[in-house]
Amino acid sequence: RKEVEQDPGPFNVPEGATVAFNCTYSNSASQSFFWYRQDCRKEPKLLMSVYSSGNEDGRFTAQLNRASQYISLLIRDSKLSDSATYLCVVRSSASKIIFGSGTRLSIRP
Amino acid sequence: DAMVIQNPRYQVTQFGKPVTLSCSQTLNHNVMYWYQQKSSQAPKLLFHYYDKDFNNEADTPDNFQSRRPNTSFCFLDIRSPGLGDTAMYLCATSRDRGDNEKLFFGSGTQLSVL
Numbered sequence: 533r534k535e536v537e538q539d540p541g542p543f544n545v546p547e548g549a550t551v552a553f554n555c556t557y558s559n560s561a562s563q564s565f566f567w568y569r570q571d572c573r574k575e576p577k578l579l580m581s582v583y584s585s586g587n588e589d590g591r592f593t594a595q596l597n598r599a600s601q602y603i604s605l606l607i608r609d610s611k612l613s614d615s616a617t618y619l620c621v622v623r624s625s626a627s628k629i630i631f632g633s634g635t636r637l638s639i640r641p
Numbered sequence: 642d643a644m645v646i647q648n649p650r651y652q653v654t655q656f657g658k659p660v661t662l663s664c665s666q667t668l669n670h671n672v673m674y675w676y677q678q679k680s681s682q683a684p685k686l687l688f689h690y691y692d693k694d695f696n697n698e699a700d701t702p703d704n705f706q707s708r709r710p711n712t713s714f715c716f717l718d719i720r721s722p723g724l725g726d727t728a729m730y731l732c733a734t735s736r737d738r739g740d741n742e743k744l745f746f747g748s749g750t751q752l753s754v755l
Contacts, residue, residue, distance in 0.1 A: 536683075566743065575749050576744075577746070578745075619684075631676075633682060633683040
């Protein structure tokens, strides 16, 4: 079983739709969690950190469920520019940072 | 202004011909990482430096080496590239190794081994 697992997608949704992704992790001792966005042939860029209480940044909401060991990302009112791959990142120790394989999102006009 | 800079952006090398990729940072971060990302896969950590301390991942092939001559620069050396080493190589930094430390990535070097 992979340490961090994501549904690879692709998710193909119309502009304006709400879309959500989940990411599961296997190490219950994992300490911190992030969502990164990666455009085709570009580097990953931090989208948001994920806090225990959940956090929101504009149209984006991230949640952490430690009991079930997953994190989620919700995108409301999706824009064409949201089309990208979304990478789940889990830090399980000071030096161990694991990336998920990413979920591809495509927003259609 | 770019804070983590990788050169070159694209690199083509021949099978078995050594290649060096470079990374520099203006953030004065303690930690520098090298990741390998193959097409449609997750970035995979090869190794990282915490200051001058080198930390190799257990499954990183011996073919991959790294040098960090000073805080700002880090190099990835591939001694004898194979066809399977074709990938994007990403350099990242973080201020420290604490729980909430974020990674800052360079734009990557796309390596093609022919």
